[in-house]
Amino acid sequence: MSNKLHDQGDHFILTPKAEPWLERLVFNNRLIILIAFLAITVFMAFSAAKIKPDSSFERLIPLEHPYIQNMLENRDDLENLGNSIRIAVAVEEGDIFTDSYMETLKQITDEVFYLRGVDRSGVRSVWTPNVRWVEVTEEGFQGGTVIPDGYNGSQESLDKLRQNILRSGEVGRLVADNFRSVIIYAPLLEVDPDTGQSLNYEQFSRDLETNIREKFQAQNPNIHIYAIGFAKKLGDLIEGMRSVVLFFLVAIVLTIVLLYWYSRCWSGTLTPVLASIVAVIWQVGILRLLGYGIDPYSILVPFLVFAIGISHGVQIVNAMSIESARGFDATTSARLAFRALYIPGMLALVSDAMGFLTLLFIKIDVIKDLAVTASIGVAVIIITNLVLHPIILSYVGITKSGIKHQKNRGEERDRKWLRMSYFAHPSVARVSLLIALVGAGLGIYYKQGLKIGDLDKGAAELRPDSRYNRDNDFIINNYSTSSDVMVVMVKTDREKCSSYPVMKGMDDLQWVLENTPGVESTASLATVSKIVTKALNEGNFKWYELSRNQQIINSSIQRAPSGLVNSDCSMTPLLAFLEDHKAETLQRVVDTIEAFSRENANDDYQLLLAAGNAGVDAATNQVISKAKDLMLIFVYSVVSVLCFVTFRSIRAVLCIVVPLGLTSILCEALMTQMGIGIKVETLPVIALGVGIGVDYGIYIYTKFEYYILEGKSLQDAYFETLRSTGKAVMFTGITLAIGVCTWIFSPIKLQANMGLLLFFMFLWNMVGALWLLPALARFLLNPEKMVAKAKAAEGGV
């Protein structure tokens, strides 16, 4: 299809027959199109400027997964378990039993109370009345608030406070074992009951910083404040997202410098950048119009759009300079460049888009959005970089210095290209294939340990030494609490959630879980019942057992924390506190629960997985591991089919796709070795990598085939390919890799991971296309047959 066009030769250039209708449409209406582009770009820029950060909790989770559906169905009854914030107020010197510390703690508690988004009724601190101590005496129970009545900051009342804290059982929970810090616990409301607005995480996180951390650390230099919770983590992520704008600017500057060094031509440097920036503006503008926001995941897309835009822009500039060097004027050169590139360009971009769309297989909204937004971006590039860019170039042309550089470089680099053309030489090709085979073998060997999900403790999205993770470490180390909670929802008939069979079932499951590696401890209504039954029997551990007497059970759970029973006692949560949220830990825990549920099926209760952050992570991991292979199969199928439709040859498909496969294998091996798991943020990169990588192969193969059909030998054809498209491919790969490199310095670990993987894929796909493609061609392609076939096809027309 494309080869026929190439065959037409230069002298047909201006005959109407040789001009595809698209070319005529574009170049006969240059001015109108240019004005239209300008108008749309201005409109889109206004739209894009209004884009907002967006990161609702629900978009990050696989809504269709049964675990999540169970969680959402019981959401109202689980409120206090999910979203909360823990603020630890630590003393630098001495312990917490000083007047000034307690005064500050009181003020902080009050301030937390008034933070927008906090569920006030659930706030717990040494200073809130819901934190009490209880003691058994000869007469019965005695108790009170932990802060003694008539507290006045005197040594006496501080001593009393210490005694009350010891009796309250809050040591290790609200008060650190070493008495040097105290936690303020605040559940958050996802939706504000007064305004109906959903919680603004960015705002909340910022309020927490200014109204709590900064204010009180300044006010009392002897304290240090630590804060953890989903809201804080997300707030930090959004904060860190802003630095990406800087990386974007750095990448643009780097690209400009490299482009100029490459082309020595200002128009050749600025026009691709301009066209790509227009693409980004359009893409962001369209997103805003469609109601999307930008989140820490989709921030990747504008960058990707820019990168892909540059990649195609360089091809056009390259083709322009070659045609200009041959003496054509700007308009003709632009037309020729357009004609030569619009088919491979479209093919490459459609492959990109299809590759991105395979992300729709992953039923997590942020990833699905990523698929849609990236596809929109690629569609925009087809218009901006394949239409707008040649039109601009047809006006400005390639500067004289650029043409001169093109000519000079052509000669001076010949020797280098000549050496590289040996990649298509039989003996070198044999060695190359062997190396590729060994590489693939090693890759397969090393990627064996590839894991799904988070591999590290703490918030894996952020860096291990980020403040959030340091705060998390502090709280984990000083309190017997875990930030990874798996919640099983135990459903019963109404008013049956505390019946003996249900309590017994929960108690059994808890014990099975506590015997599962990775589970630190568990809690449920059954735990409360045992503890209180013991307490009601004068604190005698010989009574630490569930009673079969319903009246005893009822009195034992009378004061159970509100989150543990819903209003009609038909659901009660069972909590498992985990050592970490590594994928294997989560899977082991849900496997245990599911096995228990299967083996103990009964009419009294039903065990529903899963809520809590660990439940959400487990569901996410399952979705990702299920979608991963499907997605890769699909993306490779799509790319293969598109290549086949274009080149009508399975051998061509193999030449283009096999190097990509090697990159995918090596990328997974790299992930394994770097301790990066397959997660919400890395899985898209794998798909995107294939989509972008295929561009190189398509450009190289198109030219390669063209020269083969001209009757050149394989090595000569490849030499010509390198001289024309090859250098653009090489340049693009290096430029994009260097640009994306900046991400590795992002304060957000997930972006650093994305950056690292993209860096590898940009670079290695380029190497694969330039080095492995010709080696494969040597063994797969037969130039004589190809020429004969092409002739036959022509003759048949």
Added chain:
Amino acid sequence: MKLTTVLRKMTFACALCASLNSPWSLAGDVLSTPAMKTELASSTLLVDVVKAGERLVAVGQRGHIIYSDDQGGSWTQANSPVSTLLTSLYFVDAKQGWAVGHGAVVLHTEDGGVNWSKQFDGVAANEMVIAQAQKRVANLKEQLETAPEEEASDLEYQLEDASFALEDAMADAEVGPGKPLLDVWFKNAQEGFVVGAYGFFFHTEDGGASWTNWAPRLENTERFHLNAIAQITGGAMFIVGEAGYVFRSTDFGETWETLESPYDGSLFGVSGNGNVNEVFVFGLRGHLFYSQDSGSTWDRVGVDVEESLMSAAVGEGGRIAVVGNSGVMLLSQNFGEDFKVHPQANRLGLLAATFLSPDQLLLVGEGGVNVLKSISKLN
């Protein structure tokens, strides 16, 4: 692998119990489900520990029974037929031992604590108590018919009591085998006693094969919990319980008298100190009392603790350890004349102790087992 085996066993047990057609044989009922094998048995709640010859045996939550042949260094989980909380155990020699617990279970071993079988449980206990109450009501009714007038009112009074007792027993049976036994003591391989909640008190003369309700032999009409039973040097036997109750028998448990109590709060333990007729009782909020005359008169032993005292261990040469809630440990070197307080730093409740050597103490409690070496160096 291990877990699925356990789960399979649980479903199997459930299939079994459904066929028994008793309301208490629920899926995996704690009284018919063998304790799950777990490595956590020695590090989670244990309630009692004793010596069986050279071996140490301990019992605790979820039917756990563990033993150690190396002075507490390593522990092996025994085969226990139940998965309910066990509260106490007693060995008469290196082989023969009994353990009791919730659901009024009595377990027996003949091989020094490796394998255990169930002898008795709350279902049997309830049946027995009902049968006995019915018999007594019938007896009283019979007596009342033939009784002279002056005895009649007294008999009516007794009949009323007996009827109430029967009603209580029926109500208990309705609730199921819920009430725990709290302590066990055997005189020899044949004769022994168990005491428990709500006045449970049973006696056996055939090594636990059959039991008789012994509760009517105590003056405990309000059915207070009986927390502990022990024999002291000199032969006197004691039972202590809720509301400061202290009972004494000087004829090996045949008859019991109620002693005047030094305290009206609960007493959790009773122990001799190795000297003839000398005895300690202890309980709520650091209350510890000492008697030199088999409990006829008591003196309070002053110890500076607020926590409840649960159990005592007697070592050689007047060494006594008393342990209790929140990691409280009291040590005496002089038969209990005075005690020093040695709180354990983790503040976890301690339930029982035994001397491994004059200078080594094994503690069990909320956090499992803990060996204290060179206790003489504690300060």
